Amino acid sequence: MRKLYIGNKNYSSWSMRPWVLMKQAGIPFEEVKVRFDSFEANSQFKKTIGSLNPVAKVPVLVDGDLVVWDTLAIAEYLAETFPEKQLWPRAAADRARARSICAEMHSGFGNLRSLCVMNIEASLADVGAQLLKDNPGLQGEVDRIVQMWTDLLSAHGGPMLFGEFSNADAYFAPVGTRIKTYGLPVPPVISAYIERVQALPGVKAWIDDALAEKDFLQFEEPYRKAR
Secondary structure (H helix, E strand, O other), X not given: OOEEEEOOOOOOHHHHHHHHHHHHHOOOOEEXXXXXXXXXXXXHHHHHHHOOOOOXXXXXXXXXXXXXXXXXXXXXXXXXXXXXXXXXXXXXXXXXXXXXXXXXXXXOXXXXXXXXXXXXXXXXXXXXXHHHHHOHHHHHHHHHHHHHHHHHHHHHOOOEOEEEOOHHHHHHHHHHHHHHHOXXXXXXXXXXXXXXXXXXXXXXXXXXXXXXXXXOOHHHOOOOOOO
16 A cells, blocks of 8 residues: 655645545545654654655655655656546646646745645634735735636636646645635635635545644744644
């Protein structure tokens, strides 16, 4: 049985992506959650994950003797291993577009990722409003998300970005949780897409687990000292 090593579900956006992808696509795996005790070199988290891959970060997919780390690499490996699951869109042009936006998420949106850290359990609309006021770059990234999703939903008719569920929807699922946590204003078409994604069984299962986690980590909480 392949194993997917992840961090805390409430906080680990990168872990969420392949977990949701595999769950929603019906790819069997064993979850191995390694708690975020800290990110210091001598932490139990770093020791455990560092024994699997040299960067000592989650997620990590272990499939027999093969170890694959980095969310995008895992997505590509799963797409090649399970071609019948159609994890990328069917049309070549759509696959290229889907890979482009996943790579854009992978390397960009620094304000959104650093300022609006994933925290599924929290409700931080006041924080979100202040962050938008103080950081013009954050509003620009939200605008880019809105444009991207609106264009794709219009082009493919929904309900997902490329019609059917794909790597792209799994990749942007944590962005939807950030938009809700921080109350970032988006048009109704975008809110409706987020709700559809979060209603998917694979995504709902992750969110339910995150809400049940009850593991408050202060170093992951820049905006709260307690729940």
